[in-house]
Amino acid sequence: xxxxxxxxxxxxxxxxxxxxxxxxxxxxFVDTYKAYDSIIMVADLHALTSIRDASIMRQxxxxxxxxxxxxxxxxxxxxxxxxxxxxxxxxxxxxxxxLVSVPFLMQAHAYKDKVAKGIDASAGLFNYPMLMASDIxxxxxxxxxxxxxxxxxxxxxxxxxxxxxRAFGDTFVxxxxxxxxxxxxxxxxxxxxMSKSYKNTIPLFGTKDEVARAVMSIVTDSSGERPQxxxxxxxLFKNKAELEIVYEEHKGKxxxxxxxxxxxxxxxxxxMREKRESITDADIKDILKDGAEKANExxxxxxxxVRKKIGVTL
Numbered sequence: 001x002x003x004x005x006x007x008x009x010x011x012x013x014x015x016x017x018x019x020x021x022x023x024x025x026x027x028x029f030v031d032t033y034k035a036y037d038s039i040i041m042v043a044d045l046h047a048l049t050s051i052r053d054a055s056i057m058r059q060x061x062x063x064x065x066x067x068x069x070x071x072x073x074x075x076x077x078x079x080x081x082x083x084x085x086x087x088x089x090x091x092x093x094x095x096x097x098x099l100v101s102v103p104f105l106m107q108a109h110a111y112k113d114k115v116a117k118g119i120d121a122s123a124g125l126f127n128y129p130m131l132m133a134s135d136i137x138x139x140x141x142x143x144x145x146x147x148x149x150x151x152x153x154x155x156x157x158x159x160x161x162x163x164x165x166r167a168f169g170d171t172f173v174x175x176x177x178x179x180x181x182x183x184x185x186x187x188x189x190x191x192x193x194m195s196k197s198y199k200n201t202i203p204l205f206g207t208k209d210e211v212a213r214a215v216m217s218i219v220t221d222s223s224g225e226r227p228q229x230x231x232x233x234x235x236l237f238k239n240k241a242e243l244e245i246v247y248e249e250h251k252g253k254x255x256x257x258x259x260x261x262x263x264x265x266x267x268x269x270x271x272m273r274e275k276r277e278s279i280t281d282a283d284i285k286d287i288l289k290d291g292a293e294k295a296n297e298x299x300x301x302x303x304x305x306v307r308k309k310i311g312v313t314l
Contacts, residue, residue, distance in 0.1 A: 003037075004035065004036050004037040005036050005037065005142045005143050006036065006037040006038075006039065006139060006140060006141050006142050006143070007033065007036035007037065007038045007039065007141060007142070007143040007144070007145070007178075008038075008039045008040075008041065008135065008136055008139055008141035008143075008144055008175075009029065009038075009039075009040055009041070009144065009145050010041045010042075010043040010046065010083070010132070010135055011040065011041070011042060011043060011064050011068065012042075012043045012044075012046060012047050012060070012064065013047075013059075013060035013061070013063045013064040013067075015196070016196075016203060016204075016205075017067055017203070017204040017205065018194055018196070018201035018202055018203055018204055019186065019194070019201075019202045019203075019204055019233075019236065019265070019269075020186035020188070020193070020194030020195070020201065021204060022071065022204050023186050023236050024180075024185075024186055025147075025180055026067075026068070026071045027071070028145075028180055029073075029145060029180070030071055030072040030073060032145075033073065033077070033078055034074075034077050034078075036143060038077070038078035038079070039078065039079045039081075039139050039141065039295065040068065040073065040078050040079065040080045040081075040291075041081060041082075041083050041135060041295075042061055042064055042065060042080075042081070042082045042083060042288070043083050043135075044057065044060075044061055044082055044083050044084050045083045045084050045089065045090070045131065046083070046128065046131065046132070047060065048124060049122060049124045049125045049128060050119075061082060061284075061288075062281055062284050065080065065279075065284045065287060065288065066276055066279045066284060067205075067276070068080070069275070069276075069279055069284075069287070070205070070272045070273075070275045070276035070279065071204075071272055072272075075287045075290070075291065079291050079294045079295055079298075080287055080288070080291040081288060081291030081292045081294070081295040082288050082291070082292060083135065085288065085291075085292035085295070085296070086138075086292065086295050086296050086299050088134075088138055088296075088299035088300065088302070088303045089131065089134050089135055089138060089299075090131070090134075091134075091303065092134035092137070092138050092303065092306065093127070093130045093131040093133070093134040095134075095164070095306065095310065096130040096133050096134060096160040096163075096164070097127055097130045099160065099163040099164060099167065100130065100159070100160060100163060104159070105126055105127065105129060105130070106126075108128070108129050108152065108156070109149075109152050110128065110129075110150075110152075110153075111125060111126055111128065111129075129153060129156040129157075129160075130156075130160060132153050132156070132157065133153075133156055133157035133160040133161070134160075136154070136157045136175050137157055137160065137161045137172045137173070137175070138298075138299050138302055138303075139295075139298055139299070139302070140172070140173040140302070141173070141175050142173055142175060142176060143175070143176060143178050144157075144175050144176070144177055144178060145177075145178040145180050146177050146178070146179065146180065147179070147180055148179055150177075151177055151179070154175055154176070154177040157175055158174050158175060161173070161174060161175075162174070164306075164309075168309040168310060169309060171305060171306060171309055186233075186236065187229060187232040187233060188200030188201060188202075189201070189202065189214060189215075189217050189218045189219065189229070189233075190218075190219050190229070191219060191228070191229045191232070201214065202214040202215065202233070202265065204269060204272070205269065205272065205273045205276050206269075206273075207273075208262070208266050208270070211262060211265050211266060211269070212262050215230075215233075215258050215261050215262050215265070216258055218230050218233070218258065220254050225251045225252045226247055226251070227254050227257060230254070230257050230258060230261055231243070231247065233261060234246075234257075234260075234261045234264065237261070237264040237265060237267075237268055238264055246260055
């Protein structure tokens with residue numbers, strides 16, 4: 001029997017999700033995670049670099065689990081846990097911090113970008129790559145889904161694991177990045193990339209009325225028979241052959257085409273919205289408790305090896 005490769009992904013809440021988040025990252029992950037021995041981590045310790053409000057932190061933790069389960073992640077098919085529930089993450093991060101240099105960490109793109117934007121250069125933000133390295137290496141993750149802009153995080157994890165292996169003997173698996181292609185750039189209601197900062201989103205878990213308002217705000221090009229901004233979003237929900245029939249039948253009738261888009265979006269997101277609304281806080285706590293037990297079991301085994309290697313186990 002072929003053993004599945006181990007996959008780890010970390011997630012932080014980014015607030016209310018939109019269909020760009022879904023098609024760009026969530027759906028590609030949901031479509032593939034069962035093919036792996038998947039570990040899904042709620043990155044609450046990483047979130048401390050920017051969150052200073054306990055109530056927001058708690059709500060974000062609940063939201064991110066609720067979102068992932070609603071879009072199709074089955075907690076029985078993966079280990080879904082909270083980073084802060086596994087103390088080994090911070091212990092291993094400290095060990096890696098003792099192996100890498102300050103100039104090495106100073107090269108991190110994410111750190112330099114955030115400092116350039118005026119974000120407080122905390123020690124946690126500076127050491128962030130080593131906590132991420134421990135997240136990955138602690139579980140011998142072979143595959144880590146990331147966006148192109150996060151490729152360097154995996155390179156840092158490989159470097160940290162390599163330094164440990166060279167100093168103390170082979171211990172950590174070398175992880176490989178899985179670059180998330182998704183469907184490329186998802187267009188917003190104004191034709192630009194869908195983004196909360198552009199205020200051009202269609203909510204993923206919005207009510208039908210909220211979706212309708214967003215769709216009706218789509219900027220249309222009155223010079224042609226096919227509104228390109230409407231079509232760009234519509235093709236996410238229907239195949240090309242089906243769309244050709246709809247757009248030929250309603251040629252030049254922009255309101256009819258927007259109404260059709262509203263119905264097609266609703267058919268996809270209504271079940272997810274209903275699923276999300278049915279998930280209680282108690283359900284989430286049970287999921288995270290079960291996940292923490294499984295994650296700790298693996299982490300403790302790995303740290304027993306690490307502690308022996310570095311000489312702190314007598």
